[in-house]
Amino acid sequence: MAEVVLDQISKSFGSLKAVDNISMTIPDGAFVVLLGPTGAGKTTTLRLISGLEKLDSGSIRIDGRDVGLETPAQRDVAMVFQQYSLYPHMTVRENLSFPLRSPILRTPEDEITRKVGEVAEILQIPHKLDNKATELSGGEMQRVSIGRALVRDPQIFLMDEPLSSLDAKLRADLRIELKRIQADLGSTLLYVTHDQVEAMTMATHIGVLEDGKLVQYGTPRDIYENPGSVYVASRLGLPRINILPSELFGGDHKGPQIGLRPENIVEGDGIEARVIRAEHLGDQTRLHLDLNGHPIVTLIDVHQDYPAGKTIKIRPNNPLYFDASGARVT
């Protein structure tokens, strides 16, 4: 396990700047999540660290060693791909043993048997060990793919949306399992996702990417409570933060745009809004409001009835303010 330092790394594909001057430190034993929409440069960052892509500029240090010229094998990283990439001509056992048999590790056979058995146990696939990789369900394939990384003891685990193709229940189970394994082993892990629940629940640090740039890097709480821009604020929180013109609410305001998360909206006094519809989710009710032509989504008391057309009063409470370009104003 090791600290990984990215120092002003950049990578372009033709005219597209996939990764644009990113600097960040992934501390030893940290679970860092890169968050951002498709095309933000998350996967490219992973591939640059793994050595599957060459840097245009900047440097990457793993455990203090500059790995810029090293092959993926020499870097000693493990990676879980989004599309499983299990070797289709091998059994599950052979797939899991494959990294241990590499010319770099040359693990003794009894050690391989032990480790493969251990990982199969953790991922609940011991009964599938002798199946062909192609005979598995999607969820099983992805677990084997995670297992292929876990059998090793690499400097850093790189995971590219490993849970995105699983069904909701399995995703929730594996989320907890992955976090537990990482904590137990004290592994350094860099995890790419666009799922904010995964980011909030697993990360010790979150890096938010926008168009190849790292726009904010900090703890999940910090990113949630002190977003540096509208873009970062919109990444976390369900329902999404409501961005509205500040003058709607009158009075003093620090910037032209106001950001309201459900917890920043107090019902009972303030200005009038019309109910469009209420969505009852069981443990919470989502209320869609119209405020002078601006749509707002907030959460309200589950036990009250809000028929469409009803008018309620709302006011902001500890809101976030942003300037016209979207940057935070404090």
Added chain:
Amino acid sequence: MSSFSVTEPSKRSKWVAGTLVITYALITMIPLVWILLTGFKSPADAISYPPKVVFDPTLEGYVNLFTTRTRQTQEFLNANPPQNWADEIVRQYDMVIVGPSKFGERFMNSVIIGFGSTFLSIFLGTLAAYAFSRFKVPLKDDLLFFILSTRMMPPVAVAIPIFLMFRNLGLSDTHLGMILLYTGVNISLAVWLLKGFIDEIPREYEEAALIDGYTRFQAFYKVVLPQAATGIASTAIFCLIFAWNEYAFAVLLTSATAQTAPPFIPTIIGVGGLDWPAVAAGATIFLIPVMIFTILMRKHLLRGITFGAVRK
């Protein structure tokens, strides 16, 4: 989607399709069956008109194919009784077997040159196809087109230059020369077919292997090659069939040492009249290796021919 089943053909259409396929198979098999039968006929039965379907089978054609014989005087024949069943067969023409014919040797030449050039074409073709598929090769499209263009003219068009080149290089009538020549002709087919197959194999597998601690070459033979087996097998069949059947270059460039079976078989006709049974026997034996090779590779070939549908 429509409500009636379109996936399961009706009993009647299955029956019609089956009949058509069997009829077609029977028609295409007639020449092969005729060659097989002619090999077991006597020379008189072979050329009789109307053609005989029912006849007394004899191994005369096969004996004539594998031996050289001379006519002997009656005194000699009486003094030396026949030594074996083959001898007995040729005695009816007052002949004795004096030694083996060249057929065995020519057949082995075909095996060496056919399989040798197929192996070399596949070996070089796979490496080239992998490079074209995965790496940024300068002028890739031009190079690929150039490789394909070597197939665009009839081989006979370059026969004279190749004949002169081979003479100067000392490759005329050598096994190495013929292996190189057939490899040169087959390599374009091999590169293009194999590139198609390798393109279908997602790169993620190699990337996973690189991360798992393997070098690029190890990833190639541990992960890419096993998945390209289908393509390699069907390409090998195409290469072997070409090299095995090739006639024009073989006539021109080989004679005493490296002559293959195709130019040899017709020369049998000249020895002791029109010996059709011996020719047919030679053709029958000549067909066997390709048939065995194709049957061994059949499983791969079926999947290979539909190579757009390779499982990803």
